[in-house]
Amino acid sequence: MNTLVSTIREKYLHALDQIATAARKSNRNPAEARLVVVTKSQPLEVAQAAIEAGARILGENYPEEGVTKIQSLGNQTGVEWHMIGHVQSRKARLVADHFALLHSLDSLKLAQRLSRFAGEAERILPVLLEFNVGGEETKSGWNASDESTWDSLLPELAGLLDLPHLRICGLMSMPPLGKDAEDSRRFFRQVRRLRDHLADQLPGADWSELSMGTSMDYVVAVEEGATLVRVGTAIVGERRHTSEADASWTP
Numbered sequence: 256m257n258t259l260v261s262t263i264r265e266k267y268l269h270a271l272d273q274i275a276t277a278a279r280k281s282n283r284n285p286a287e288a289r290l291v292v293v294t295k296s297q298p299l300e301v302a303q304a305a306i307e308a309g310a311r312i313l314g315e316n317y318p319e320e321g322v323t324k325i326q327s328l329g330n331q332t333g334v335e336w337h338m339i340g341h342v343q344s345r346k347a348r349l350v351a352d353h354f355a356l357l358h359s360l361d362s363l364k365l366a367q368r369l370s371r372f373a374g375e376a377e378r379i380l381p382v383l384l385e386f387n388v389g390g391e392e393t394k395s396g397w398n399a400s401d402e403s404t405w406d407s408l409l410p411e412l413a414g415l416l417d418l419p420h421l422r423i424c425g426l427m428s429m430p431p432l433g434k435d436a437e438d439s440r441r442f443f444r445q446v447r448r449l450r451d452h453l454a455d456q457l458p459g460a461d462w463s464e465l466s467m468g469t470s471m472d473y474v475v476a477v478e479e480g481a482t483l484v485r486v487g488t489a490i491v492g493e494r495r496h497t498s499e500a501d502a503s504w505t506p
């Protein structure tokens with residue numbers, strides 16, 4: 256094992272251990288909380304090392320960058336690639352063709368395009384719906400910060416259930432950046448309450464997945480019911496660059 260792999264492996268195993276402890280603490284089965292290792296803006300060798308270190312789910316934010324990695328590394332058995340970032344309409348086909356799960360579905364229009372492209376690719380794309388529970392202007396997702404407005408979202412969300420080539424599996428959220436992990440707890444609880452509400456109001460879909468928690472707060476997220484945590488820097492280190500532009504990424 257080279258140094259990069261062993262460094263990542265140590266952090267990966269530590270994260271798994273933290274997740275298992277948090278799950279047991281809240282009387283959950285540790286197997287219900289899966290770890291997505293976020294390799295966005297990391298070079299190919301870091302993604303490769305994460306897989307060698309044991310990562311089974313990799314998360315990417317930018318479709319082109321993700322697809323390049325999938326095409327270089329994706330044929331390894333048992334490895335899943337998830338799209339976790341905002342998807343622009345014109346990138347929808349890349350996502351429909353290449354990713355195992357989209358965490359960040361944030362509009363009906365995008366959903367309609369994804370369903371069409373998934374149909375053309377003769378597949379069903381599993382998706383999570385992204386909700387903005389902090390109400391921040393800069394965040395994507397349906398605004399769910401005010402519980403009294405939840406029911407006004409139902410007609411649009413019901414429209415998603417009718418799309419033939421998407422399969423809704425649950426919710427995703429990215430709470431406001433707090434000063435420590437405890438600041439996220441009330442937002443994670445709100446996401447879970449929203450999930451329970453949607454499961455009640457729109458029983459035609461599966462609402463079981465909750466994607467929430469990043470490097471700074473994934474332990475709290477698991478305590479509050481996360482089934483997928485998205486951890487980048489705590490496992491693979493600082494990102495090499497933070498450019499939003501796919502095109503600037505080179506392997």
Ligand SMILES: *Cc1c(COP(=O)(O)O)cnc(C)c1O
Nearest residue numbers: 293339469470485486487488489
């Ligand atoms: C970058 C990112 C993460 C991972 O963040 P870290 O702080 O590196 O753990 C998780 N989720 C989303 C949506 C991201 O964009």
